[in-house]
Amino acid sequence: MTTLDASRALTPQAYMQGLSRWQPIEIIFWLATLLPFWLFPTYLSLASQIAITALFALSLDLILGYAGIVSLGHAAFFGFGAYSAGIFSKFAWSEPISGLIAAALLTGLLGYASSFIISRFRHLTLIMITLGLGLLLKEAANSAHWLTGGSDGLQGVSIAPVFGLFKFDLYGRTAYGYSLGVLFIVFLFARRLINSPFGLALRGIRENFVRMPAIGADSRAHIRKVYTISAIVAGIAGALLAQTTQTVALEVLSFERSADVVVMLVLGGAGRLYGGLIGAAVYMIARDQFSGIAPQYWYFWIGALLVMVVTLLPNGILGGLSKLLKRWSRR
Amino acid sequence: MSAVALSARGLQKSFGSLAVARDINIDLPVGARYALIGPNGAGKTTLINLMTGLLTPNAGQITLGGEDVTALRPQARVKRGLARTFQINTLFAGLNPLEAVTLAVCERRGIADRFWQNIAGNKDAIEEAYGILARLKLGDACYQTTRELPYGRQRLLEIALALATKPKVLLLDEPAAGVPVEESGEIFEVVASLSDELTLLFIEHDMHVVFRFATHIIVLVGGAIFTQGSPAEIAADPGVREVYLGTRKHG
Numbered sequence: 001m002t003t004l005d006a007s008r009a010l011t012p013q014a015y016m017q018g019l020s021r022w023q024p025i026e027i028i029f030w031l032a033t034l035l036p037f038w039l040f041p042t043y044l045s046l047a048s049q050i051a052i053t054a055l056f057a058l059s060l061d062l063i064l065g066y067a068g069i070v071s072l073g074h075a076a077f078f079g080f081g082a083y084s085a086g087i088f089s090k091f092a093w094s095e096p097i098s099g100l101i102a103a104a105l106l107t108g109l110l111g112y113a114s115s116f117i118i119s120r121f122r123h124l125t126l127i128m129i130t131l132g133l134g135l136l137l138k139e140a141a142n143s144a145h146w147l148t149g150g151s152d153g154l155q156g157v158s159i160a161p162v163f164g165l166f167k168f169d170l171y172g173r174t175a176y177g178y179s180l181g182v183l184f185i186v187f188l189f190a191r192r193l194i195n196s197p198f199g200l201a202l203r204g205i206r207e208n209f210v211r212m213p214a215i216g217a218d219s220r221a222h223i224r225k226v227y228t229i230s231a232i233v234a235g236i237a238g239a240l241l242a243q244t245t246q247t248v249a250l251e252v253l254s255f256e257r258s259a260d261v262v263v264m265l266v267l268g269g270a271g272r273l274y275g276g277l278i279g280a281a282v283y284m285i286a287r288d289q290f291s292g293i294a295p296q297y298w299y300f301w302i303g304a305l306l307v308m309v310v311t312l313l314p315n316g317i318l319g320g321l322s323k324l325l326k327r328w329s330r331r
Numbered sequence: 332m333s334a335v336a337l338s339a340r341g342l343q344k345s346f347g348s349l350a351v352a353r354d355i356n357i358d359l360p361v362g363a364r365y366a367l368i369g370p371n372g373a374g375k376t377t378l379i380n381l382m383t384g385l386l387t388p389n390a391g392q393i394t395l396g397g398e399d400v401t402a403l404r405p406q407a408r409v410k411r412g413l414a415r416t417f418q419i420n421t422l423f424a425g426l427n428p429l430e431a432v433t434l435a436v437c438e439r440r441g442i443a444d445r446f447w448q449n450i451a452g453n454k455d456a457i458e459e460a461y462g463i464l465a466r467l468k469l470g471d472a473c474y475q476t477t478r479e480l481p482y483g484r485q486r487l488l489e490i491a492l493a494l495a496t497k498p499k500v501l502l503l504d505e506p507a508a509g510v511p512v513e514e515s516g517e518i519f520e521v522v523a524s525l526s527d528e529l530t531l532l533f534i535e536h537d538m539h540v541v542f543r544f545a546t547h548i549i550v551l552v553g554g555a556i557f558t559q560g561s562p563a564e565i566a567a568d569p570g571v572r573e574v575y576l577g578t579r580k581h582g
């Protein structure tokens with residue numbers, strides 16, 4: 001944003017074009033996501049979990065990082081998507097991609113309905129509302145034993161091979177390939193969104209909520225829209241989990257899941273598109289390693305990591321990296 | 332008498348027992364250059380908040396181009412051509428001026444909800460935004476993050492954002508507030524250079540500036556209109572001197 005010398009000669013149009021141009025580092029990042037297939041073939045299940053969680057974090061980034069809407073109940077949409085996909089496969093058919101789309105649409109409806117409440121509130125009230133809605137949905141799923149299996153989890157989910165070719169295997173090859181593919185496609189959509197006029201309006205809401213009406217903007221309509229989109233993305237992430245693990249536990253709707261995803265986003269750097277992806281990877285790998293060392297106390301280390309990152313790197317890992325890069329390039 | 336762009340009829344507003352607007356009647360003719368003056372706490376900003384819809388009056392009516400807008404929300408009034416600036420910078424701190432003004436242009440054009448379109452594809456919206464910035468001498472600063480801009484330039488950006496809504500009526504709340512005297516003239520030169528068709532009402536404390544740029548002055552005291560008239564009339568009014576300029580002897 002402050003590359004003054006390079007941009008001074010640019011026309012405003014070329015400058016705006018430049019903001020959405022693919023950077024080499026981005027291409028390297030996406031190529032690197034393919035490495036686990038060769039480097040860590042025994043960790044592909046974890047890689048698949050990371051891709052799914054990254055997608056979930058991306059959905060939160062759209063509302064929290066870009067529009068400044070804090071949610072402590074985002075697992076509601078993740079879990080709703082997971083149950084939708086699981087139940088769909090049980091009672092309709094087992095083809096995964098149509099199941100994914102069905103889950104996305106259903107979650108979108110739930111997101112759209114709740115967006116009317118969400119868009120009316122801000123700050124602490126909003127946090128409490130999202131928290132409340134999350135708890136509400138979890139108990140609803142718990143009590144609807146006949147449909148969800150309650151605390152026993154949803155059993156009997158079976159998913160047909162992707163494109164009729166790739167069977168979900170024990171090693172998670174298909175799971176990772178499928179999750180990564182969906183993550184990439186949704187990421188492309190999110191990337192376009194944040195570089196769109198709508199994305200600019202979201203940043204406007206985040207930067208100054210009071211000014212928005214004074215430039216003629218209907219912030220509530222914008223918030224309803226992005227909240228619905230975010231719910232859809234979270235629903236897709238949940239559906240991926242249900243499909244790749246072929247089961248749904250009540251945990252998908254838990255408060256911990258809502259809180260964890262906020263932590264990941266803050267770790268990685270909110271409002272940076274890649275922040276959620278990096279945060280999810282760091283968090284999941286740290287959890288995997290720490291729980292190997294001390295299975296009962298791994299949250300201790302997550303806590304330590306969180307405190308360290310937010311005190312030393314207020315804009316997350318990515319914020320810290322970009323600051324370092326700037327300092328380095330100035331030399 | 333020319334057509335009325337904005338009018339307030341019998342505006343009343345009180346916070347508890349404190350009346351901040353008492354039976355205010357104002358008519359702004361099209362193309363007017365009106366100044367709103369008065370001591371601190373007279374209710375000048377409150378009046379702008381009432382007219383733009385940030386506050387709801389207890390009684391009274393606001394019409395914009397003959398249309399009753401009293402019940403409309405602020406953004407709907409902006410869409411009908413009523414814009415304002417803020418006394419305290421109310422900017423998009425993390426955006427640069429080009430992004431901020433492009434956003435305002437997109438909102439006006441009704442394309443700010445397009446999430447499927449690259450912003451860079453809206454070349455004429457960007458062109459228009461840059462045009463506004465260049466007119467306000469912000470062209471060379473348009474890629475710099477707003478919070479890093481010098482204060483005087485931020486004041487100009489306040490005006491740029493309002494202009495991007497293509498207002499018919501523009502209410503300027505102390506456009507040069509906090510700017511050193513030598514720079515405030517620059518800001519008012521910009522204000523003076525705005526189109527003659529634009530109806531202007533501005534709040535200002537510096538009487539030199541008021542007498543130089545206003546064609547008509549409204550004096551507000553204690554939430555009510557004390558008097559109004561041409562600069563010459565106001566300057567000669569002993570009552571205004573007393574309530575506003577003060578008659579206390581210094582020393």
